[in-house]
Amino acid sequence: MPLGRAFAVAVTGITGSIVEIEADVGRGLPGMHLVGLPDTTLQEARDRVRAAIVNSGYRWPPGRTTLSLSPADLPKVGSLYDVGLACAVLNASGLASCARLHSTVLLGELALDGRLRAVNGILPAVLAARDQGWKRIVVPAANLAEASLVSGVAVVGAATLRDLVRWLNRSGNLIAPLPVPPPPRRVAPELGDVEGQFVARRAVELAAAGGHHLLLTGPPGVGKTMLAHRLPGLLPPLTEDESLEVTAIHSIAGELPRDCPLIADPPFVAPHHSATAVSLIGGGAGYAKPGAVSRAHRGVLFLDECTEMPPRVLDSLRTPLEEGEVRISRRCGLATYPARFLMVLATNPCPCAAVRAIDCECSSRVRRHYRSRLSGPLLDRVDLCVEMETSRAREATTMGDNPESTAVVRQRVVTARQAARERWVQLGCATNGEVPGPKLRAKLGRFAEAMIPINFAIERGAISARGADRALRVAWTLADLHGRTSPNVEDVQTALSYRLSRDL
Template identity: 55%
Template sequence: MTLARTWSVGLAGVHGAVVEVEVDMSAGVPGVVLVGLPDAVVRQSVDRVRAAVVNTGGRWPLRRITIGLSPASMPKQGSGFDLALAMAVLAADGAVPAEAVGRLVLLGELGLDGSVRAVRGVLPAVLAAARAGHRTVVVPTGNAEEAALVDGVEVLAAGTLAELVAHVGGVAALPRHTRRPLPPAAPGPDLGDVVGQTVGRRAVEVAAAGGHHLFLTGPPGAGKTMLAERLPGLLPELDEQAALEVTAIHSVAGTLPPDAPLVTRPTFEAPHHSATMASLVGGGSGVIRPGALCRAHRGVLFLDEAPEFPRAVLDTLRQPLERGQVTISRASGAATFPCRTQLVLAANPCPCASAAGDAACTCSALERRRYRSRLSGPLLDRIDLRVDLPAVTRAAWLEAGSVPEPTAVVAGRVHQARAAAAARLHGTGLTLNSHVPGRLLRDRWSPPRPALALVERALERGALSVRGYDRVLRVAWTLADLAGRTVPGADDVAEALGMRLQRVAA
């Protein structure tokens, strides 16, 4: 037989599309022609495939070989097509049954010795194959646990090309991989470690209950980083759909832990302030990869020393934070990644960051203004909670009469508050107060008019924008949910307004 086909999957972001791999052999000068918009990695796969076939005892056909990747208009990127190319060539040459090869979806990179190596993006690729109606996929052994997360698909794990050839030829079947029980998640940092920061602990609890963005300012050692690191522990575990979304992103990014194929806990990303725009939001010169913002989907993105980030980099967060997704466009195509993330910013009051406070500050007024101006007004307007953390006093540090509440206790209140919000928002497709559109919030869930007097005065005198007004109402609802009230009162609105209008830096 001179014509054979098999299947693989191409990725654009976290979305996959099934690719038909066709091989035709004809008389003529021996050589290989690869068509279908392959990138440099896919074009080089011909040499890898030839060496792998020969080194596993096979014969490379000395004929004119035409390889087509369909749909031809979709760019093909990465080394995951190697296994499909090799099997299609062998089937067209008659070395393996073409009918058996045509029923498989093949994913994996080939080494020159014929070993099958793990690749990125196996989970979204298998999900795409399942949606297209395919029921059997062959993946590298290192990706088998990840692929087995998809229900209704038979996963065959191949360690070498020779094993796959023996399976297709009916000599020795590859074992079907079954999903193993997930190991228990390791406990994260405990909120009980934070001493003497009543305001900060309250802000983190409110942020977790309503999904609000948070900005912490304070001197070094006030506990900004400690509080941010403990926020993911207050969030509930991811449901099945959310876990698959987050796992797919980390699979494409290549950051999926080998011992934890499914991400079940909210993630925590803390890039350094020297991070580029591509590393924070996503991008790349070749394959478009998700950045820290996307890897923190359903989790927390923490930007410590936020004013030290380039302003242009920070401003790229504005639109994704509103929409919950980011689209990265290149000449070769575009990729869309979800990024429903909780943003936590942390900053010192001034560049010198004196732990002794304003009395020991050596910064001039101009230096302070320049430092504060690195965070643009439109970005800060999207932050629901702005909290000043005082320096921890010696008395609070040495106090032994009270033990701070641990994460488990606070997480229980967060769970109850989220359940109350979800029940109230039932039927709208929303579950968190921070996601409620402003118009819907004002029309259906506006607090009583007397409770709004303080926030309306702030709007009149220009201390709040209209967006800020809506965000104060969202936080007020979260405070009411935490307190077990059905409607926010004047105290809830006042506390929400105070958390928004606290000074950003002094």
């Protein structure tokens, strides 16, 4: 019998590679054999594919059936190869035409009765196929809305294997995609609900405008969590490219709604303080799935009660904070996920969490041990450190205060981000928080007057070189919020004050 052929996509991280599936039906004892580094899930496809073909009304070929997935050295993970395997077998048996089959990428899992089930990771698979020159892709009907987010490629949906084979033989039609409805706008909590706390609200605005990491310290009930939950509402909507990138990550994680899969707002991820390093960074057995830092890409990662987390877990954030991505090596290969997020840490000043300092029962040794859970290298990557006021002090400072609304603050944030984007567009940076330190100093001028406070702080050992760069990034954001083209001495001094107040 002739050789059957079909094509699928192997997804690693948010990138993918085309996989050629070859089917050979020859002499020998009846059986189906998979080669090409299939994982356990893919090995089980032998039973799913055989049952789906037979229950769809087609004859399973006699003899030994060998299925090869190339490139052979690329690990194949998951069940999205089922449809390609079945069509390759039917093509080798002469039941599926080659004309459309050899120019189409097939994705999806098969049920035993021949239905196509939805799978995770359809969006990055379709993006990979389009980028490698493929013009037509078949996906399960339940994944059609997600796949149709990608422009420049023809996507159709199939409900059953029998419908797909009829379409391949030009005797039937598949489901055409409908216009994807715009995602519902997220209703963010109102910033104006937070009374007082002027310094903390200003720090939240700075964090949103420049993509700066933030540490909020204060007793319970002072408003740390309230401010953190209001931060995503200050961020501008995602651009088209950012939206597809974020949606692709959540597609792999299996967190997309089927009817309206596009994510247009910056995500907000808040793992529990008992989260492990794997759940935070990503990983898993065999295939590395995205963790909380990647699901918070282009959004906010909020770690409440961060000092209750093991120091080893917190220190695992250091590389993603610095590089904006995570690289996870597992048995099935190296997966790279983007992780350009805005981190917000919240903690009590001591274990007893007394509302008033006078009521604290913790010794100085206990307080030092509690603070040491946040290591120096991690704190050095935090740009803004704010100690929030107690309720009594807050009441004294809010008399006659009229807190600004989310809409008012968001407009300033959007204007500041637009100024930063135009300034650093040649570097490919969208916010001041992403710009390398040498570029910041070169833009300002090494011997500019605004550099004097930073140089003095470095000379007396108050901050590290990394801390100086981060303070300079905050100073640029302060200048953007005030409509200036470059930071002045006052901006730099204000930025340094947020770093030099790191003592909890």
